[in-house]
Structure formats: C-alpha cells, structure tokens
Amino acid sequence: MKKNIALFLTLVLVLSFSVGCSNEKEFVTVVTGGTGGTYYPVGTIFSTLWNEKLGDTIQASAQSSGGSVENLNMLKNGEAQLGIAMANLTLFAYEGSGRFEGNQFEDVRFVSALWPDVTQMVVIESSNINSVSDLAGKSFSVGSAGSGTEYSTKLIMDIVGGLGDADYKAENLSYSDASAAMQNGQIVGLNAEGGIPTSSVAELAASRTKVKILPFSDEEYKAINDAAPYYGRFVVPAGTYSGIETDIETVGVKSALITNANMDEETVYNLTKTIFEYYGEILGSHKALSAMGLDQAVEGLPPVPLHKGALRYYEEKGIDVPEHLK
Numbered sequence: 001m002k003k004n005i006a007l008f009l010t011l012v013l014v015l016s017f018s019v020g021c022s023n024e025k026e027f028v029t030v031v032t033g034g035t036g037g038t039y040y041p042v043g044t045i046f047s048t049l050w051n052e053k054l055g056d057t058i059q060a061s062a063q064s065s066g067g068s069v070e071n072l073n074m075l076k077n078g079e080a081q082l083g084i085a086m087a088n089l090t091l092f093a094y095e096g097s098g099r100f101e102g103n104q105f106e107d108v109r110f111v112s113a114l115w116p117d118v119t120q121m122v123v124i125e126s127s128n129i130n131s132v133s134d135l136a137g138k139s140f141s142v143g144s145a146g147s148g149t150e151y152s153t154k155l156i157m158d159i160v161g162g163l164g165d166a167d168y169k170a171e172n173l174s175y176s177d178a179s180a181a182m183q184n185g186q187i188v189g190l191n192a193e194g195g196i197p198t199s200s201v202a203e204l205a206a207s208r209t210k211v212k213i214l215p216f217s218d219e220e221y222k223a224i225n226d227a228a229p230y231y232g233r234f235v236v237p238a239g240t241y242s243g244i245e246t247d248i249e250t251v252g253v254k255s256a257l258i259t260n261a262n263m264d265e266e267t268v269y270n271l272t273k274t275i276f277e278y279y280g281e282i283l284g285s286h287k288a289l290s291a292m293g294l295d296q297a298v299e300g301l302p303p304v305p306l307h308k309g310a311l312r313y314y315e316e317k318g319i320d321v322p323e324h325l326k
Helices: 002-022 039-054 068-076 087-095 148-159 175-183 199-205 218-227 265-277 279-285 287-291 308-316
Strands: 026-031 058-063 082-086 108-118 121-124 139-141 169-171 189-191 211-213 232-236 248-260
Touching: 026 039, 026 068, 026 265, 039 058, 039 082, 039 265, 039 279, 039 287, 058 265, 068 082, 068 087, 068 108, 068 148, 068 248, 082 087, 082 108, 082 148, 087 108, 087 148, 087 248, 108 232, 108 265, 108 287, 108 308, 121 199, 139 175, 148 189, 148 218, 175 189, 175 199, 199 211, 218 248, 265 279, 265 308, 279 287
Parallel strands: 026 058, 026 082, 139 169, 139 189
Antiparallel strands: 082 248, 108 248, 121 189, 121 211, 232 248
C-alpha cells in the first residue's frame, strides 16, 4: 500500500511538472524605433494583439530602439525575436553590403511587408529652405545614429542635394528630440521617415513653430530611384498634418516585420496568422496600418527569404509569393 501511494504521488508530481512546463509562455520581444515615430506604436499594437489572442502561449512586448540598423543587429545577436526595419536595409544585412559590409546577417527573414516609410523632410517655414540643396551650412537632424533614417537622409542629401557630410551640420536626434530642437530654434529641420502620420511631425505641425515639408520633383525622384531602385514615389496627402494644405510629392521605402531564421516555425506561423486574421480589429489603431494587409503582405519586398512560418501561412491563403522570397 505504501509503495502504491508513493508511486501515485510520484506520478502526480510528474504530471504537475509536465502541465506546468506545457503552460510556460514564450517571450517575444519586438524591437521598433523611437517613441515619436511609427515603428514603436505599431509594434505595441502588434504585441497587444498577440497577447490578447495568443496569451496562453505567447507573451509579447514592444521595445523602443534606435531603429532599423540596431534592430537588425539585435536580431542577429539573439537580443530580440522580432523587429521592424526598412526593407532596403534588411537586404543590405542579408547580403552583407552597404551599411552591413563586414557584418552580414544571412539568417534574417521577412515576416511581412508593412507600410512605406515615407521621407518627410520638415523645415521651419521661415527658413527660406525650399529644396534639399538649401540645407547647405544648416543644422539638420538626420535621425538617430545608426538608424535607417540616418542612412537614407545622407543618401538623399548626397544624390538630391549634392551635399556631403562636411556641407551641413548633421544632428543625430530622435524624432521627438528633433521636434523639440526645431521648436527651440536649435535646428532648421529634420527628416522623419515613417508611416504617415508620424506622431512627432503631427506634434510639430500643431505647435507654434510653422513648418513645411519639402517636396521632391520628378527629376529628384528619378535621381534617387536611379541610384537606389528600392525607392518609390509617395504622397503626403493634404490635411495629414495641421497647416499642410496641399499634397506633398515625396519618396519612401517599404518597411517590414523581420525575424531570425532560427525562430520556431509554428510560432511565426501563429504570429503572422493572428495579424491578418484579426487585421480588421487593429486597422483603426494607426493610420499607417491602412497601407498594409494580406494582399500587400509580400509586395515591394527585395530578395530576402520569408521565414518558413510566414511562407506557410501565405501559401495556405493562396497568396502568390515571388520566387525571390522563397
């Protein structure tokens, strides 16, 4: 009898331990960007959705960061499980080219295309700056150090404005800090790349400091597209920001949700499925989300493979996935 009781108690303990282990949640950190941009609020929206729908197995959280380059490095080093990054920089990391020469991340994988990161070169209205070349000699925020915005801004300064690093005063500020610096008269402008509307630009446009967004002519767009074909033509519609009463023709690059190839296939499948199965529930949470959706999930992405879990979901849904993403 004593032996049977002991055996029974042992089995109870083993079963309790097994159930406890099976109920352990997988922690998923999503690295995003500065709080004044688009990446952080949308990363928070995704995390909240995953916790609500997959809370029995997943515990997700969004983490503010320096942006695309830092996010790619954090994924490579295993410091996060998911991230948001500009699609072009993801390609550079995958190839070990450009900004990632000597720092290749061949295991980076796309999960989904998101929205276009629209170039918004905002300047003080009274500054007499009407083109990128007019920024010569001026203090201008190019984005946080090591961010995708910094890379893009310097590329645009060079190709469109003919300005090298020595020709203007580059400030490495977050969008929020750059907005405050403009209002204090410390800098004349900033480039805020992100889904529109971008919160820091909205805050700036609503302030006492009157601002404008520099447009890109057809010739300027052709110049940047010839040098960097991943750039597309986009518009900041009139009324997006207070005081901006006309459509602004500009440029931009698709952003993407990314991960590491070693992330569990079933986990990525469920995370991807949850975004699109409940897309209608989050659509109104941020205007940038209106530029994505299942029909856009693989559009505009350069040749970097999709994670196997995401690819499985898209193929199940009948999405025509280009060969360069398989």
